[in-house]
Amino acid sequence: MARHSVTAAIALTVASAAPALAATGPFFSLGNTDFVVLIAFLIFIGILVYFKVPQLLLGLLDKRAESIRSDLDEARALREEAQTVLAGIERKQKEVQEQADRIVAQARDDGQAAAKQAKADLEHSIARRLQAAEEQIDAAETGAVRSVRDRAIAVASAAAAEVIAKQMTDAEADALIDQSIKDAGARLH
Known part of the structure; x- marks a missing residue:
């Protein structure tokens, strides 16, 4: 399955490089920077696929989604x-x-x-x-x-x-006590 995706990536890259081939001469030459960049890109993609980086990223995203789902369930329960x-x-x-x-x-x-x-x-x-x-x-x-x-x-x-x-409430009680103290003070004077 990994070979099919690599092959598809190569075909897509070669097809997109066709205008560069027409403009600068032979495409399959180490003197052509587009070709060198394409090779480096394909090697990079191959390394990522070989070390299963996409699967690791998907696993991390799944864990994050599960964490969010758990937080939502906890919030609903609360x-x-x-x-x-x-x-x-x-x-x-x-x-x-x-x-x-x-x-x-x-x-x-x-x-x-x-x-x-x-x-x-x-x-x-x-x-x-x-x-x-x-x-x-x-x-x-x-x-x-x-x-x-x-x-x-x-x-x-x-x-x-x-x-x-x-x-x-406590605030109303405090206000009532303060008013009573003022009233008592006014009556005593």
Whole structure:
């Protein structure tokens, strides 16, 4: 097979040298530089074929292609893993948001239930103590409403703090702390 390619190369070179032969005289003479260059070129090509340089180059190119293919497969795997992680994070974020919404709804329901219970207790107390002084009734009502409001505020604040803490970035938290320090300083002066 190597002889056929060498023979083909010689025939191609001789055919392309025909105009040089017509222009300068006898082509097959060592005095003709075109002929000497052709012989040197053919010997060089023969040496390359003999030492299997084209096959070595093809082998190196195949190795490089395999390396690139391996890198692409690894990049695809990393991309798929990143998409899986992202989907997991989005799912967890959705679960946390749903849990926060449930906590806020439960706090609202507890606050309303506590307010209803406090109102019922207050009405029962008023019915039993019609003769009690107006100041005692106002104090009991104010205490019950304050207790319910404080409890509802505490539960809502805790739920809101949890939701904000989970959604706030470090930069936003730092900015909020800095603003709070400025506000506290302004109130103290």
